[in-house]
Amino acid sequence: MASHSSSPVPHPSSGGSEGIFQKDRDPSSRHYRPVHSLPDVCPKEPTGEAARGLCEGPSVVADQHRWTVYNSKVNLPAALNDPRLAKRESDFFTKSWGLDFAETEVMPSFYLPNITKEHFGPYLQETAQREKIHERCKNICPNKDELDAVSSITNNHDKSRTELEQVPKIFMKPDFALDDPTTFNAVLPWSHFNSAGRKSSRDMASSRLLQEKLSHYLDVVEVSIARQISLRSEAFFHAMSSQHELQDRLTETARAVAVLRGRTAAIERIMCEGPLRALRQALTRSNCARLHNKLKLMAAVHQSQPTVQLLLSTSEFVGALELIATTKEVLQQELQGIHSFRHLGSQLCEMEKLIDKMMVEDFSMYSRSDLSRSLEDDGQVMEKDRLESLVFGLLRQRKLDFLDIYSDEMILAAKSIVTQSVVDSVSQIEEIDTDIVTKLADQMRLMTFPQWFELLKSVFENFILFLKRIKATLSVVRNVVLEALDSNQKSRLLERAAAAAGGLAEAPGTPLNQGEAELAYLTHEGLFISDALNDAQLNLGAGGGQEQSSTVGPRQALSRLDGCGSDSASGTTESSSSREHALQPGGAAGISSSEDMMPSDLELGRVANNIQELLYTASDVSHDRCVKVLMARAKDGSLERLSSAEFVFLSQAVEGFVRDTEELCCRRSVSLRGALQSQANRFVHRFHEERKTKLSLLLDNERWKQAEVPAEFQDLVNSIADGRITLPERKPQGTEERKPSDYLHIDGQKYAVVGTVLLLIRIFLEYCQCVNDIPSISTDMLTRLSDLLKHFNSRSCQLVLGAGALQVVGLKTITTKNLALASRCLQLVVHYIPVIRAHFETKLTPKQYSVLRHFDHITKDYNDHIAEISAKLVSIMDSMFEKVLSKYEVKAPMPSACFRNVCKQMAKMHEALYELLPEEQAQMLFLRINASLKMHLKRQLARLGVHHDGGPQHGLVTVDVAFYTENVQSLRTLEKLDLNMAEIWEQKR
Numbered sequence: 001m002a003s004h005s006s007s008p009v010p011h012p013s014s015g016g017s018e019g020i021f022q023k024d025r026d027p028s029s030r031h032y033r034p035v036h037s038l039p040d041v042c043p044k045e046p047t048g049e050a051a052r053g054l055c056e057g058p059s060v061v062a063d064q065h066r067w068t069v070y071n072s073k074v075n076l077p078a079a080l081n082d083p084r085l086a087k088r089e090s091d092f093f094t095k096s097w098g099l100d101f102a103e104t105e106v107m108p109s110f111y112l113p114n115i116t117k118e119h120f121g122p123y124l125q126e127t128a129q130r131e132k133i134h135e136r137c138k139n140i141c142p143n144k145d146e147l148d149a150v151s152s153i154t155n156n157h158d159k160s161r162t163e164l165e166q167v168p169k170i171f172m173k174p175d176f177a178l179d180d181p182t183t184f185n186a187v188l189p190w191s192h193f194n195s196a197g198r199k200s201s202r203d204m205a206s207s208r209l210l211q212e213k214l215s216h217y218l219d220v221v222e223v224s225i226a227r228q229i230s231l232r233s234e235a236f237f238h239a240m241s242s243q244h245e246l247q248d249r250l251t252e253t254a255r256a257v258a259v260l261r262g263r264t265a266a267i268e269r270i271m272c273e274g275p276l277r278a279l280r281q282a283l284t285r286s287n288c289a290r291l292h293n294k295l296k297l298m299a300a301v302h303q304s305q306p307t308v309q310l311l312l313s314t315s316e317f318v319g320a321l322e323l324i325a326t327t328k329e330v331l332q333q334e335l336q337g338i339h340s341f342r343h344l345g346s347q348l349c350e351m352e353k354l355i356d357k358m359m360v361e362d363f364s365m366y367s368r369s370d371l372s373r374s375l376e377d378d379g380q381v382m383e384k385d386r387l388e389s390l391v392f393g394l395l396r397q398r399k400l401d402f403l404d405i406y407s408d409e410m411i412l413a414a415k416s417i418v419t420q421s422v423v424d425s426v427s428q429i430e431e432i433d434t435d436i437v438t439k440l441a442d443q444m445r446l447m448t449f450p451q452w453f454e455l456l457k458s459v460f461e462n463f464i465l466f467l468k469r470i471k472a473t474l475s476v477v478r479n480v481v482l483e484a485l486d487s488n489q490k491s492r493l494l495e496r497a498a499a500a501a502g503g504l505a506e507a508p509g510t511p512l513n514q515g516e517a518e519l520a521y522l523t524h525e526g527l528f529i530s531d532a533l534n535d536a537q538l539n540l541g542a543g544g545g546q547e548q549s550s551t552v553g554p555r556q557a558l559s560r561l562d563g564c565g566s567d568s569a570s571g572t573t574e575s576s577s578s579r580e581h582a583l584q585p586g587g588a589a590g591i592s593s594s595e596d597m598m599p600s601d602l603e604l605g606r607v608a609n610n611i612q613e614l615l616y617t618a619s620d621v622s623h624d625r626c627v628k629v630l631m632a633r634a635k636d637g638s639l640e641r642l643s644s645a646e647f648v649f650l651s652q653a654v655e656g657f658v659r660d661t662e663e664l665c666c667r668r669s670v671s672l673r674g675a676l677q678s679q680a681n682r683f684v685h686r687f688h689e690e691r692k693t694k695l696s697l698l699l700d701n702e703r704w705k706q707a708e709v710p711a712e713f714q715d716l717v718n719s720i721a722d723g724r725i726t727l728p729e730r731k732p733q734g735t736e737e738r739k740p741s742d743y744l745h746i747d748g749q750k751y752a753v754v755g756t757v758l759l760l761i762r763i764f765l766e767y768c769q770c771v772n773d774i775p776s777i778s779t780d781m782l783t784r785l786s787d788l789l790k791h792f793n794s795r796s797c798q799l800v801l802g803a804g805a806l807q808v809v810g811l812k813t814i815t816t817k818n819l820a821l822a823s824r825c826l827q828l829v830v831h832y833i834p835v836i837r838a839h840f841e842t843k844l845t846p847k848q849y850s851v852l853r854h855f856d857h858i859t860k861d862y863n864d865h866i867a868e869i870s871a872k873l874v875s876i877m878d879s880m881f882e883k884v885l886s887k888y889e890v891k892a893p894m895p896s897a898c899f900r901n902v903c904k905q906m907a908k909m910h911e912a913l914y915e916l917l918p919e920e921q922a923q924m925l926f927l928r929i930n931a932s933l934k935m936h937l938k939r940q941l942a943r944l945g946v947h948h949d950g951g952p953q954h955g956l957v958t959v960d961v962a963f964y965t966e967n968v969q970s971l972r973t974l975e976k977l978d979l980n981m982a983e984i985w986e987q988k989r
Contacts, residue, residue: 160227163220171217297334301327301341308351317359317393324348324355356397360405363390367406370473371413375465381472391480395607398599403477403610407617410470414621417462418629425455444632449646452633453653459629460657463622467664470618478611485604619665623672626657630675640682644766647683648773651676673776680777687770688784691763692791698756699795700808704818706916707755711738716761717746720832725768725839746831752916757825760792764836771843778843779851785836786854789829793861796822801868816873816909820916823869830862873913873925878932880905885936890946890953895963902933903967910971919973930968930979938984948985957984 108114170176170186178184188210229236304327311320328348335341370382381387394402426443429451444452599607633639642650654676662668712728719728743750744758767785771778799805800822803814811818837855844851881902888898909929913922946953961981969975 160224164224167217167220171221294334297330298338298341301330301335301344305344305347305351312355312358316389317355317362318389318396320355321352321393321396324352352397355393356399359390359393359397360399360402363394363402364405364409366390367409370469371409371466372416375417375462375469381476384476387473387476388480391477392484395481395484395604396598398603400599400603400607403607403614406473407614410614410618411621414463414466414618414625417466418459418625421455421459421462425451425458444629445635445638449638449642453646453649456626456629456650457653459626460653463626464657464660464664467618467622467661471615471664474611474615478608481604481608481611484598485601485608488598488601488604615665616667619661619667619669620671622661623658623669626654627671627675630654630672630679634679637682639679640686642683644687644770644773647680648770651680651774651776677776680774681780684770684777684780684784688788691766692788695756695760695763695788695792696795698759699792699799702754702756702799702805703809703811704754704800704805704814704821706742706752706821707758708740708742709744709753709758710740713758713761714741714744716765717744720765720835721747725765725835726772727762727765727769744828746828749918751824751828752821753825753828754821757828760829761832763788764832768836768839771840775843778840779848782840782844782851782854786858789833789858790861792829793826793858793865796826797865797868801865801872815912816876817912817916819869819873820913823866824916826862826866826869830859830866833859833862870925870928873909874928874932877905877909877929878936881933881936885933885940888937888940888944890944890956892956894956894959896956896960899960899964903964906968907971910974914972922973923977926968926974926977930977933964934981934984941984 170183176183178187304323308320308323311317311323327344331341331344331348366383366387373382391402394400422443425447429447444455447455630639639647639650654672658669658672716728719726742752744753745751764785767781767788771781799808800814800818805811805814805818833855837852841849841852884898884901884905888896890896906926906929910922910926913925917925941947941957944953946957948954961984965979965981968979969977
């Protein structure tokens with residue numbers, strides 16, 4: 001049992017003292033001491049030193065605060081050897097004593113050798129033979145005493161069993177009872193007695209025999225019982241002696257309890273009644289002092305409402321909120337339940353709600369006035385102190401949505417900026433009648449582009465000033481939020497330090513202050529004053545510290561705030577901090593009410609992020625308003641009809657505004673860039689369609705004759721060679737007139753071109769110039785330029801190779817000169833495709849390089865077209881050779897008319913191509929023409945049966961071939977051409 005004994009002497013574990021001599025204690029408040037080794041509480045024969053050692057056992061009086069053997073419920077061996085369990089639980093220790101308890105292996109001692117079976121091997125070998133001899137002798141000659149004892153025990157046991165078997169089984173039944181008639185008749189059969197009640201000699205003999213038989217049965221049973229008692233006599237007498245010893249110890253325990261009671265009564269009479277009377281008087285005096293302080297505190301609280309009204313009259317919202325919070329805290333902690341203040345709490349809550357509404361309305365008015373004032377004012381924040389006070393008050397009241405109010409006012413202000421800018425611009429334009437045209441969008445569309453462009457720049461400037469003002473205001477708000485966050489962190493550090501100091505103050509052994517002892521005694525619900533004092537020492541920080549803070553802190557706070565009607569917000573905040581420190585239980589170990597009302601670190605962090613997001617929103621709103629201005633102008637398509645220079649000015653202005661807002665707000669807004677990109681796409685479409693239409697008209701009117709090259713086009717290609725892929729500035733007329741040239745000189749080569757190609761060069765330079773001015777349209781412009789070059793290639797192929805120029809322009813025929821000129825123009829474009837590609841590559845990002853593959857496809861198409869023109873020139877001569885040489889006959893005179901005709905046609909071809917194609921291309925072309933001639937001549941000679949046999953016909957053919965070779969090599973640039981005419985003869989096999 002877990003009861004405590006009040007005896008100073010030990011007692012058995014099964015015994016215990018009465019409950020009146022103990023008092024229940026909270027198990028959590030016990031302070032256990034190390035358990036000393038205890039003697040056996042129930043020895044068999046305590047004598048001598050053992051008896052004196054028993055007197056040193058645990059006492060319920062002296063050891064009432066520590067764990068003794070009497071606290072145990074059951075011993076460990078009994079728990080482990082519980083017979084009711086089917087098997088021993090394997091997790092007994094971990095289940096009872098926690099997961100940290102586990103069986104561990106005992107490390108072997110380093111000082112003892114490891115003894116194995118081999119160490120006993122020599123000894124066992126020596127004694128094995130003698131052990132065998134001993135066992136053999138013991139089996140042959142057993143011990144006489146053992147044999148006698150065994151035989152005696154066996155004989156006695158068999159004898160007693162035989163005698164017990166003679167006793168009828170009815171006497172051995174557990175339900176044996178003579179009052180049962182059946183049992184009685186079985187034991188005393190009436191057949192042995194006379195039915196008439198008279199006793200005969202036979203009945204007497206039967207009765208005597210029955211009596212002797214029952215006596216014999218009784219003797220047998222008594223002998224058996226005596227034998228059993230003799231076998232267990234030692235244990236029985238030991239139990240009896242232990243019972244007597246137990247009675248003696250109980251008697252001693254009763255005497256010790258009586259002595260303890262007497263001593264306790266004397267202690268109460270002599271030592272407690274007088275000191276307790278003094279303690280009661282000291283507590284009465286302390287209560288009177290506390291009552292006086294409470295009355296002074298009530299007087300201070302009574303003045304809180306007029307002070308709040310005074311603070312609100314001067315817009316000191318923070319100070320009023322601090323005073324309300326302090327008053328509410330004092331009402332809850334120190335003045336709770338006072339009847340005269342029963343309505344003050346609800347009144348203060350209503351005043352707090354009113355202050356919330358006033359602060360929100362004041363912040364809304366401040367935002368409206370700050371954002372609507374003239375943008376020409378200085379960039380200083382308007383009434384910075386007022387803004388800081390409002391933001392701190394809103395944070396303190398957890399009105400964290402005040403940024404939404406500022407956001408709404410910001411959107412309205414952005415709309416008014418655009419409206420006012422348009423009104424100011426329209427008022428300076430006399431051509432626009434505002435009475436007739438009332439809508440701002442219509443007024444903007446009536447402006448000329450320079451007027452509208454000045455309006456757009458004015459809107460951009462106003463929004464930059466607008467964003468700077470918003471950023472300055474939000475910086476002040478952000479600083480207040482960060483200061484509140486820093487204050488929270490400092491408060492937590494102070495609380496941790498105070499809690500550590502409080503923990504040291506609450507350590508056991510701290511002496512009690514005056515007044516704490518009587519308070520502990522009078523509020524304790526027990527019999528022992530020592531327990532009450534121990535409890536008071538354990539709760540010193542929570543008891544004395546709390547009372548001390550409650551009697552000092554709120555009074556000091558209210559005395560500071562009592563006359564703070566004219567204090568500033570910062571002064572009020574400082575007094576609030578001191579109030580918070582004073583109100584913390586146990587020397588600032590608790591949490592102040594002001595910190596409870598302030599948002600958490602997470603909430604303040606969200607507000608700081610919302611401030612940054614609000615700046616992003618301001619940037620987006622500004623961009624959206626500018627997009628409205630841009631779209632209002634673009635509604636009738638006027639932006640698409642801008643010239644390249646005007647659109648470049650617009651693009652540069654928009655890019656400059658976007659760049660400035662990104663630097664100011666650190667936000668990449670996409671709405672304005674997207675609107676500009678949309679207009680740029682439309683501009684590029686119109687730009688491309690105009691030039692594609694222009695190129696188509698030029699090609700449809702092109703007669704494919706060599707054109708003169710003006711000096712300005714030569715200067716243009718020269719600038720491209722110098723690396724300037726831009727259009728040169730137009731020179732004033734009449735400054736210098738230079739004669740045009742027949743050829744276009746590029747990289748040491750002469751290009752004979754048509755007029756359309758010259759304009760095509762200028763057109764693709766316009767594309768490159770547009771990309772320089774508006775980099776954002778690079779990919780779109782590249783695609784459109786690719787389409788333009790493809791259009792030129794396909795359309796020129798239709799007109800020249802397809803003979804479309806015969807119907808379109810009215811040419812009589814497509815001559816070799818037309819074909820050669822078209823080929824040379826295509827070669828000129830192919831020359832500039834790598835230059836254009838390199839220029840566009842500088843304007844693209846690495847991710848956009850894939851669009852450059854268009855130039856590879858265009859180059860392939862142009863080269864294929866050039867090869868087709870060359871094949872066409874060869875096919876013209878080939879058809880002529882086939883027609884002429886099919887009539888060739890080997891006969892005099894020589895040279896024959898056929899070869900004279902061939903030489904004449906070769907001369908005409910050379911005359912047409914000589915001045916158009918470069919020397920290398922002309923030589924390659926005539927080599928292909930010569931190969932065609934050799935093929936047809938060889939075929940005709942085979943048909944005529946002329947062989948290389950030195951005969952007459954062979955000689956005539958040789959004369960014609962020599963004439964042909966001489967005429968061809970006499971042409972310019974073909975002197976060194978290897979005609980290899982020996983191939984006309986079919987090789988003999």
